[in-house]
Amino acid sequence: AQSVTQLDSQVPVFEEAPVELRCNYSSSVSVYLFWYVQYPNQGLQLLLKYLSGSTLVESINGFEAEFNKSQTSFHLRKPSVHISDTAEYFCAVSPLYSGAGSYQLTFGKGTKLSVIP
Amino acid sequence: DTGVSQDPRHKITKRGQNVTFRCDPISEHNRLYWYRQTLGQGPEFLTYFQNEAQLEKSRLLSDRFSAERPKGSFSTLEIQRTEQGDSAMYLCASSSKTSGYNEQFFGPGTRLTVL
Numbered sequence: 044a045q046s047v048t049q050l051d052s053q054v055p056v057f058e059e060a061p062v063e064l065r066c067n068y069s070s071s072v073s074v075y076l077f078w079y080v081q082y083p084n085q086g087l088q089l090l091l092k093y094l095s096g097s098t099l100v101e102s103i104n105g106f107e108a109e110f111n112k113s114q115t116s117f118h119l120r121k122p123s124v125h126i127s128d129t130a131e132y133f134c135a136v137s138p139l140y141s142g143a144g145s146y147q148l149t150f151g152k153g154t155k156l157s158v159i160p
Numbered sequence: 161d162t163g164v165s166q167d168p169r170h171k172i173t174k175r176g177q178n179v180t181f182r183c184d185p186i187s188e189h190n191r192l193y194w195y196r197q198t199l200g201q202g203p204e205f206l207t208y209f210q211n212e213a214q215l216e217k218s219r220l221l222s223d224r225f226s227a228e229r230p231k232g233s234f235s236t237l238e239i240q241r242t243e244q245g246d247s248a249m250y251l252c253a254s255s256s257k258t259s260g261y262n263e264q265f266f267g268p269g270t271r272l273t274v275l
Contacts, residue, residue: 047202052200084266084268086164086267086269087251087253088266092262092263094216094262122196122206131259133202135202137262142228145215147193147208147216148193148264149205150202150204151202153200153202
């Protein structure tokens with residue numbers, strides 16, 4: 044079984060300031076890691092993912108996340124946020140191998156990022 | 161590729177009534193998932209289909225819930241005798257071997273309110 048902990052439920056930050064959203068996970072098996080973003084009244088959109096290879100992954104809109112296996116973390120960072128980044132961010136994991144083949148996602152509770160003008 | 165669609169987007173019902181939601185996955189995605197998201201929580205897995213076969217169900221899926229995917233394309237989720245605790249956002253997602261089964265594409269969700 045897997046579990047995901049997002050340590051901050053809300054993060055206010057001023058526009059153009061840096062931000063880090065923290066994510067830690069627990070799993071008895073190897074996992075893939077994901078960050079999803081949810082804008083108000085919309086579904087989830089994949090922001091970035093770590094499957095294998097380089098532990099630093101980047102999105103097209105300036106976010107990056109680093110997989111740290113020893114600390115079981117996958118923190119999300121952005122050096123300079125914009126108003127449009129205001130949304131809820133979810134960290135998720137899925138097992139590398141699934142007996143039932145579902146590769147179901149296990150999500151954290153989410154972090155609401157509020158960018159202040 | 162028009163994305164995952166869900167219908168309706170919002171549903172208000174009275175306790176005890178039955179409701180049915182529909183999900184249309186991305187075409188040719190053979191895997192389809194249902195998740196439930198309650199206020200202040202992340203989505204939680206409910207069930208999963210590969211083609212028309214329902215291969216896994218969460219313990220969250222009580223006897224009042226039933227899901228189908230009759231022809232391996234769209235799926236329906238029915239809740240019988242709704243309770244106030246069923247109020248939530250119901251999310252559908254799909255995936256395929258081509259996109260990597262572990263990458264799931266989500267629909268906009270159906271928000272259910274049980275009065």
